[in-house]
Amino acid sequence: MTIGFFDSGIGGLSVMAEALQRLPAQNYLYMADTLHVPYGPKDKDEVKGYIMDAVSRMMAEGIDALVVACNTATSIAVNELREMYSLPIVGMEPAVKPAVEMNRATGKRVLVFATQLTLSLPKYYALVSRVDEGGIVDSLPLPELVKYCEELQFDKQVISEYFRDKLSGYNLDDYGIIVLGCTHYPFYRHILREMLPPHIQIVDGNAGTVRRLSALLTRAGIAHHGSGNVSFMCTNDDPVYIDKMHTALAYFRNQNDE
CATH class of the missing domain: 3.40.50.1860 (Rossmann fold)
Known part of the structure; x- marks a missing residue:
């Protein structure tokens, strides 16, 4: 089989x-x-x-x-x-539902990383609309991360700087969970874990x-x-x-x- x-x-x-x-x-x-x-x-x-x-x-x-x-x-x-x-x-599909359920009692927000196309499709909007009653889900496209992964670019300094740049406009104290909504992104979970505040959980599907x-x-x-x-x-x-x-x-x- x-x-x-x-x-x-x-x-x-x-x-x-x-x-x-x-x-x-x-x-x-x-x-x-x-x-x-x-x-x-x-x-x-x-x-x-x-x-x-x-x-x-x-x-x-x-x-x-x-x-x-x-x-x-x-x-x-x-x-x-x-x-x-x-x-x-x-x-x-991005693990938005379990993330919202895990975060419901904390008062923290959920940040979803995904590709531009995933975030633009009706299926994603329907998912968020269905499970995000409190309006706690934010979405961030990370298109370059797919390119890095395809190039086997796993250098910690390069990727850490990329994440810091993309997250520079976010107050991470507001977030309790980051959802890795593209299957390329878990290749960088360990680097992301090292640079995020310890209270933020990282989930994928x-x-x-x-x-x-x-x-x-x-x-x-x-x-x-x-x-x-x-x-x-x-x-x-x-x-x-x-x-x-x-x-x-x-x-x-x-x-x-x-």
Whole structure:
């Protein structure tokens, strides 16, 4: 049995790393849309076509379930994918609901980091409108962070300066939780943690996504039979990018083992 993971680039590896830890008895196929990364600045309909083409290639490889490990791609295409394919499909959305629930009693605000496209889509506005009764959610696009991640730019000084610049207009005493609303962003959780006040929690949707995946696999009767083997694909068939994905996955897992 093989579970497919799809993202525009290497960001979804942060989700697959969670699956490898929680569901080790599966095989995995990871697809990155290297021809079109990043999705954040692009047109919605343009991106939807890219997603459909890439997932079609994954289906031809014989996957048994699919995780759309990208908040932007989920917002744009997950409903259409579920209409087209009968296998279990799990999408992602920024972890705004749990963040609001965790923060409700503290009087603190929630700050959501995401791509421009995710923040501009009706799905995000509907999510915030549904769960943010107290008006405590603010949103901040961090487009450069995807670019840094794709370049494997993990230098602490560079990234810390970037975060300080982006957060310079915010009084962090007002916030209790930061939501990492793009799957590239957890690659920088450890750097962000070091520079934030200790009272601020950092949350993402990765663990919840994998719990949902596990439940759907059980419901569909898909057995946990595999060896934890991971295969990589990318839309431009670039062996250099395949090596980059190996490097990024190892980096992420090492950071989270510390």
